[in-house]
Structure formats: C-alpha cells, structure tokens
Amino acid sequence: MNAQIFFEFAINVLSMGSLYALIALGLVFVFGICKLINFAYGEFITVGAYVLYFLGVFTSLPWPLVFLIGILSSVAVGYLSELVAFRPFRGRSLDALLVTSFAVSVILQRLFQLGISPRSKAVPVPAFFNMNIELFGLTTPLRNLLIIAITVVLLLILTVIMKYTVLGVAMRGASENFVTARLMGVPANLVISVAFIISGFLAGVVAIFWTARTGSAEPLMGMSPLLIGFIAVVIGGMHSLPGAVVGGYVYALIANILSLTLPTSLLSFRDAVMFAIVIAFLVLKPEGLLRGNYQEERVG
Amino acid sequence: MSNITENAPILQVTDLYVAYGPILALHGISLEVHKGELVSICGVNGAGKSTVLKAIAGVLKPRSGSIRFKGKDVTGWKPEQLHKHGMALVPEGREIFPSLTVEENLRLGAFGRYQARRFAEDLEDFFTLFPILKERYHQAGGLLSGGEQQMLAIARGLISHPDLLMMDEPSLGLSPNRVDQIFELIMELKSRGITILLVEQNAQRALEIADRAYLFSNGRVEYAGRPQDMAGKVDITSVYLGGQKGGDVE
Ligand SMILES: Nc1ncnc2c1ncn2[C@@H]1O[C@H](COP(=O)(O)OP(=O)(O)OP(=O)(O)O)[C@@H](O)[C@H]1O
Ligand SMILES: [Mg+2]
Numbered sequence: 001m002n003a004q005i006f007f008e009f010a011i012n013v014l015s016m017g018s019l020y021a022l023i024a025l026g027l028v029f030v031f032g033i034c035k036l037i038n039f040a041y042g043e044f045i046t047v048g049a050y051v052l053y054f055l056g057v058f059t060s061l062p063w064p065l066v067f068l069i070g071i072l073s074s075v076a077v078g079y080l081s082e083l084v085a086f087r088p089f090r091g092r093s094l095d096a097l098l099v100t101s102f103a104v105s106v107i108l109q110r111l112f113q114l115g116i117s118p119r120s121k122a123v124p125v126p127a128f129f130n131m132n133i134e135l136f137g138l139t140t141p142l143r144n145l146l147i148i149a150i151t152v153v154l155l156l157i158l159t160v161i162m163k164y165t166v167l168g169v170a171m172r173g174a175s176e177n178f179v180t181a182r183l184m185g186v187p188a189n190l191v192i193s194v195a196f197i198i199s200g201f202l203a204g205v206v207a208i209f210w211t212a213r214t215g216s217a218e219p220l221m222g223m224s225p226l227l228i229g230f231i232a233v234v235i236g237g238m239h240s241l242p243g244a245v246v247g248g249y250v251y252a253l254i255a256n257i258l259s260l261t262l263p264t265s266l267l268s269f270r271d272a273v274m275f276a277i278v279i280a281f282l283v284l285k286p287e288g289l290l291r292g293n294y295q296e297e298r299v300g
Numbered sequence: 301m302s303n304i305t306e307n308a309p310i311l312q313v314t315d316l317y318v319a320y321g322p323i324l325a326l327h328g329i330s331l332e333v334h335k336g337e338l339v340s341i342c343g344v345n346g347a348g349k350s351t352v353l354k355a356i357a358g359v360l361k362p363r364s365g366s367i368r369f370k371g372k373d374v375t376g377w378k379p380e381q382l383h384k385h386g387m388a389l390v391p392e393g394r395e396i397f398p399s400l401t402v403e404e405n406l407r408l409g410a411f412g413r414y415q416a417r418r419f420a421e422d423l424e425d426f427f428t429l430f431p432i433l434k435e436r437y438h439q440a441g442g443l444l445s446g447g448e449q450q451m452l453a454i455a456r457g458l459i460s461h462p463d464l465l466m467m468d469e470p471s472l473g474l475s476p477n478r479v480d481q482i483f484e485l486i487m488e489l490k491s492r493g494i495t496i497l498l499v500e501q502n503a504q505r506a507l508e509i510a511d512r513a514y515l516f517s518n519g520r521v522e523y524a525g526r527p528q529d530m531a532g533k534v535d536i537t538s539v540y541l542g543g544q545k546g547g548d549v550e
C-alpha cells in the first residue's frame with residue numbers, strides 16, 4: 001500500500017470514527033446513568049440539524065453563533081425530554097422507560113413531518129468546511145480535519161470533567177451504583193439531567209458535522225446516526241465511556257476496510273457484512289471490547 | 301432548647317409497614333434511637349433488618365407509618381435529602397464504587413455535605429483509624445480486599461459527619477481478625493459519641509457493645525430493651541446460628 005492511499009485511509013477512518021465516537025458517547029452517557037437505551041437520541045440530532053437549517057437559510061448570523069444555537073437547541077430538547085417524558089416514568093419498570101423513549105422519538109418525527117416538511121431541507125454549510133486542505137500530498141476537505149480536532153478537544157474536556165470534578169466523580173459513581181450514590185447525597189435528578197444535557201450537547205455537535213456531510217435535514221434523519229451509535233456501542237461496550245469511543249473508531253475502521261477490500265460487485269452488501277460483524281460481537285463478546293464496572297440495577 | 305426536645309429521640313420510627321410489591325416485609329415496626337446511643341438490631345435472615353434501614357434511609361418508601369429524624373417528619377424523603385440532613389447508611393455488602401479510587405469513594409461520601417477544609421482534617425483522622433486507606437488512597441476501590449472495602453465503606457459513611465450512622469452487617473463475610481477490627485472500630489466510634497444504629501448477624505458481639513437492642517422476627521419487633529435482658533428472654537444461640545451466613549471473602 002503506498003503512502004498516499006494509507007494517509008487517505010487514515011483520514012477517512014479518523015474523521016468518520018470521530019463522528020461515530022461522539023454519536024456513541026451521547027448514547028452511553030444516558031445509558032450509563034439510567035440504563036436506558038434512548039431511542040429519541042437520533043431526534044436530538046435532528047432538532048440540531050433543523051435549527052442549523054433555519055438559521056442558515058433565514059438569518060445572516062455568523063457561523064459560530066449558528067453552531068452554538070444549534071448545539072443549545074439539541075441540549076434543550078435533551079434536557080426537556082428527560083424532564084417531561086422520562087422523569088414521570090422513572091419509578092416504573094425499565095420497559096416503560098424504553099417505550100417512552102420510542103414514543104418521544106416517534107412524536108418528534110411526526111412533529112417534524114407536520115410542522116416543517118416531510119421532505120428534506122437543504123442545510124447551508126459554511127464554505128470553509130469544504131475548503132480543500134493539502135496534507136501529506138493528498139487533499140481533504142477541512143471539515144474532516146475539524147471533526148478530528150474537535151473530537152480530541154471534547155474528549156479531553158469530558159475526561160477532565162469526569163475525572164477531576166466533584167460532579168464528574170458523582171456521575172461515575174452513579175453509573176456504577178445509582179442507589180448508593182444517592183445514599184451519599186448525590187441527587188438523582190441532578191445526575192440524570194446532566195447526563196441528558198451532555199447527551200444533547202454531543203448530539204448538537206454531531207448535527208453540525210452530519211449535515212455538513214449530507215447537506216440536508218429531514219424528519220427521519222435521526223435513525224441512521226442512532227443505528228451507528230448502537231453498532232459502535234455493541235462493538236465497544238455499553239458500560240464504559242472509553243468503550244463507546246473505541247467502538248466508534250473501530251466501527252469506522254471496519255467500514256473503511258470493507259469499502260477498500262470488498263470487490264465492487266459485493267460493495268452493496270457492505271452493510272450486510274457490517275451487521276454480520278455486529279452479530280458476531282453480540283455472540284462472542286457481548287460485553288464489548290471494554291467491559292467497565294456496573295451493576296445490573298435500574299434507577300429507582 | 302426545651303426539656304422535651306432534649307429527651308426526644310434523634311430517630312423515631314413508628315408503626316412502619318414496608319412492602320416489596322405485594323409482599324409485606326415489615327409489619328408495623330417501631331423503634332427509636334437517642335443521641336449518643338449504640339442500638340443493635342438482631343434477627344434471623346429475612347427478618348427485615350436491612351429493609352428497615354433502607355426505609356429509614358429513604359431507599360424504600362414505606363406503605364404506612366412514620367419516620368421522625370432530628371425532630372422532623374422525614375417520611376417519604378429522598379435518600380439524598382436524608383443524607384444532607386445528617387443520615388448515613390453503610391449498606392449491606394459494602395457497595396463500594398469499584399472503579400473509583402479510594403479517594404474518589406471518600407469524596408463521594410461527602411458529596412451532599414462537602415467542606416474542603418473539613419475533608420482534609422478528616423483524612424488525617426481516617427488515616428490513623430484506617431491506615432490501609434492511606435496506603436491504597438489512589439487505588440481503585442474494587443481492588444481492595446473485603447475487609448479493606450468494609451473499612452472504606454465505613455469511612456465513606458463517617459466523612460459526612462452524620463448525626464446518625466447506620467451500618468448493615470459490617471462484619472459480614474470477614475475473617476475473625478477482621479471482625480475483631482470492625483468491632484474495635486465501632487467501639488471507638490461509640491466512644492466518640494457518634495450515634496449508631498447497627499444491624500449485625502453476629503448477635504452475641506453486637507449485644508455486648510449495644511446500649512439497647514431490638515430483636516426482629518418476620519418483620520415485627522419480637523423484643524426491645526436492654527441487651528443483657530434480651531439474652532435471657534430469647535435463645536441467643538438460635539438467633540446467632542440463624543443469623544450465620546456468608547463465606548469468608550477475604
Ligand atoms: N428486593 C426484594 N424484593 C422482594 N423481597 C425482598 C427484597 N429484599 C428483601 N425481600 C424480602 O423481605 C424480607 C426482609 O428482608 P431483609 O433483607 O430486610 O432481611 P434481613 O433481616 O436484612 O436479612 P439478612 O440477615 O439476610 O440480611 C425477606 O422476606 C426478603 O425475602
Ligand atoms: Mg440484611
């Protein structure tokens with residue numbers, strides 16, 4: 001393999017993997033604390049995408065402000081969905097919560113279809129995102145490098161928060177043993193809200209780079225990042241934050257290897273091969289690559 | 301302060317009913333703990349000892365009955381509120397946060413009532429009470445032995461300076477040496493004036509150090525009073541043998 005192909009491959013894996021890592025991390029933050037697989041997570045991303053569309057088309061706000069408002073709206077929908085939909089059901093069974101998250105997801109999708117449009121909307125992308133950068137003799141759009149850099153920065157910030165702040169330690173404790181954390185005075189509502197806020201924040205960042213790649217926002221667009229998040233989490237492990245990150249990058253690595261090695265005639269089966277690998281993970285390594293510490297106990 | 305409030309118990313549980321789903325586990329438990337007292341609860345497996353502690357700490361919601369703590373009706377309060385109000389439970393089975401370091405476990409113990417200055421002072425004190433915690437300060441809690449984890453669990457309860465410290469079977473599954481250590485520690489805490497509600501499988505030893513005792517049976521209070529009288533009234537050996545369980549996990 002010559003150097004140029006290798007660098008291209010590496011950039012592809014890293015940029016795709018960074019996006020996937022952020023997607024998976026947003027899912028796992030909520031799962032870690034609430035043991036809830038949040039099906040509405042995809043819609044947190046969709047909300048961010050629509051806000052980018054509205055601000056990009058109907059206002060002339062500077063891009064940083066557009067991005068900030070986009071992210072904040074994903075945060076808001078994450079926070080509010082917990083407050084309005086999940087909190088009232090928290091004392092019930094985990095199944096009730098799961099159904100609730102389905103319901104929130106479908107309701108938001110219908111709202112987008114009825115309130116905005118069932119068809120896709122073109123989301124403006126800043127010109128500098130697609131500016132070509134020369135690196136190691138190959139050209140790549142700036143957004144690919146941006147997502148890598150931003151992911152590294154976000155992971156560092158999240159690591160510092162989780163490791164060195166009182167709240168971060170409380171979140172880690174609560175995800176290992178929720179009841180005992182409450183016995184230490186960690187307020188249940190606080191850690192759960194914060195988990196949803198962080199999840200929404202990550203969804204907002206994902207929305208920026210997702211729409212930069214697809215160029216559009218549509219009511220059902222949340223389903224594919226949700227699926228990607230699931231797969232990454234199955235690979236990396238549901239019970240640890242580093243696991244989610246590793247899962248995102250490994251997923252991107254496998255997907256890129258498949259694209260590179262599958263003969264053209266089989267390329268349309270790439271997803272099928274991917275799912276076969278996921279099933280293999282579920283059978284052979286159900287806890288994922290990184291296991292983490294956790295209790296099979298639900299939030300009471 | 302009036303005479304009445306001074307004599308009022310710090311914890312007063314009245315006619316408490318607690319159920320797991322449709323099944324009642326406590327059938328009208330009443331008990332009280334006064335400031336500075338060490339009160340023991342004994343009883344065979346399944347008598348409802350852990351259930352009553354969990355209900356007092358707010359983990360389980362009582363079906364009926366009331367809990368008063370420090371002069372307030374705290375029935376139905378959340379665990380985090382009760383912790384802030386001065387209650388600490390060292391749960392059965394230790395429940396250390398396994399991937400958190402000893403330091404982080406302790407910091408979390410102080411979460412609701414954190415004061416940086418006091419935390420530093422407490423550490424000094426703890427390191428003399430529990431030398432092992434100093435050695436293992438930066439190690440993950442899950443890597444400690446059973447006895448060390450129990451020390452950590454107790455330290456984690458103490459660090460919030462609770463007005464009431466509840467301990468659920470702190471000697472469970474420990475080797476005889478470790479059990480001695482735990483009981484010495486409880487004596488030390490008692491001599492410092494800490495109010496303690498202790499659930500113990502090791503009834504004989506728990507009764508030796510208790511000011512007062514309750515014997516639970518099938519979710520009811522079978523006997524309440526002075527421990528030495530209790531020894532005469534009920535067959536301690538049967539309680540003791542009934543309460544025997546768990547292997548040595550160290
Ligand atoms: N989570 C639960 N779900 C259903 N029933 C429970 C649960 N926990 C305890 N019980 C039941 O409630 C009763 C009291 O249990 P509890 O744990 O309070 O007993 P205990 O006195 O602490 O016993 P041990 O000495 O074994 O710790 C028992 O009959 C037990 O089977
Ligand atoms: Mg018990």
